[in-house]
Amino acid sequence: MKIINLIENTEGVKECSFAHGLSFYIETKTHKLLLDLGPSEETIHNAEALDIDLSEVDTVILSHGHYDHSGGIIPFTKINSKAVIYMQDLAVDDYYADDGESATERYRYIGIDKDIIKLSQANFVSGDIKIDDELELYTVKNRSHELPSTNKNLLVRKENGFSRDDFQHEHFLVIHDEGKNILMSGCAHNGILSILDAYIDKYQKAPDLVISGFHLMKKTDYTDCEIREIELIAQALMKYPTEFITCHCTGTAAFDIMENIMGDRLKYVHSGEEIIL
Numbered sequence: 001m002k003i004i005n006l007i008e009n010t011e012g013v014k015e016c017s018f019a020h021g022l023s024f025y026i027e028t029k030t031h032k033l034l035l036d037l038g039p040s041e042e043t044i045h046n047a048e049a050l051d052i053d054l055s056e057v058d059t060v061i062l063s064h065g066h067y068d069h070s071g072g073i074i075p076f077t078k079i080n081s082k083a084v085i086y087m088q089d090l091a092v093d094d095y096y097a098d099d100g101e102s103a104t105e106r107y108r109y110i111g112i113d114k115d116i117i118k119l120s121q122a123n124f125v126s127g128d129i130k131i132d133d134e135l136e137l138y139t140v141k142n143r144s145h146e147l148p149s150t151n152k153n154l155l156v157r158k159e160n161g162f163s164r165d166d167f168q169h170e171h172f173l174v175i176h177d178e179g180k181n182i183l184m185s186g187c188a189h190n191g192i193l194s195i196l197d198a199y200i201d202k203y204q205k206a207p208d209l210v211i212s213g214f215h216l217m218k219k220t221d222y223t224d225c226e227i228r229e230i231e232l233i234a235q236a237l238m239k240y241p242t243e244f245i246t247c248h249c250t251g252t253a254a255f256d257i258m259e260n261i262m263g264d265r266l267k268y269v270h271s272g273e274e275i276i277l
Helices: 042-049 075-079 112-117 192-203 223-238 252-265
Strands: 002-007 022-027 030-034 059-061 084-088 093-098 107-109 122-125 136-137 154-158 161-164 172-177 180-184 209-211 243-246 266-268
Touching: 030 209, 042 075, 075 112, 112 122, 136 192, 172 192, 180 192, 192 223, 223 252, 243 252, 252 266
Parallel strands: 030 059, 059 084, 084 122, 180 209, 209 243, 243 266
Antiparallel strands: 002 022, 022 030, 093 107, 093 154, 136 172, 154 161, 172 180
16 A cells, blocks of 8 residues: 655655645555645646656545645546546535635635536535445544634635534545555544544544644644643544544644654654655
8 A cells, every 4th residue: 555645735755846735645456546636736746756647546535625635636637537536515615714804805715616516527425435345435423522723714605604614524534455444634624533533433443544634733823722722632642542644734833742742653744755554
């Protein structure tokens, strides 16, 4: 099995661009697939730099309906018209970030390119789905923990105005490979602890490996309460018999706080790097 990060926020392999977004290339015994496609066609260029032939990909998983995970989908379909693209049906809704009253434009659209909806390759699902014996998607039905505080400015726009996003458009990839179970998430907007609880409820045991952003990044300094929130998440993750790899929206500052608690149980993967399993 092979897992390579195609793009994320931090510099890694020197031939690869880095940008706010996320994409992973994965090879299993029977699949070549992508989890997310980053913010733009930079993801495609990085794959070329890493000698990855995206025309051979058979499956694409869009983890949730945000631009920084979906911006490379339309460029990808120019070179691959056969791969099935799985997304929750709610991923097509209008998602926004509230940048505050002082912003030039307070409500900033962060949803997907609406042309994605028209793609013949797009496969809209509602809730959990078993793709085959290797790949499954599942959702969080009832969160067991509060949403991370860093989600508070993320909104969905409906006919009656803006409301706080409840992230029902987010699903999670489970890969079963040679007796190992790998859980992959884009941003873990539902909260990594709720996601793990939902996983255990479904599969009756913890995953062997989790690869996910934790959506703990902030543009400003953390308050004492926010630092404590990050510490409590790290302490809770230590209770699982699981290895964790993170990137993207966790942010390097939050990663440093968590690493101080988790040690080598938590690693960071940078743009273009391969995860050694």
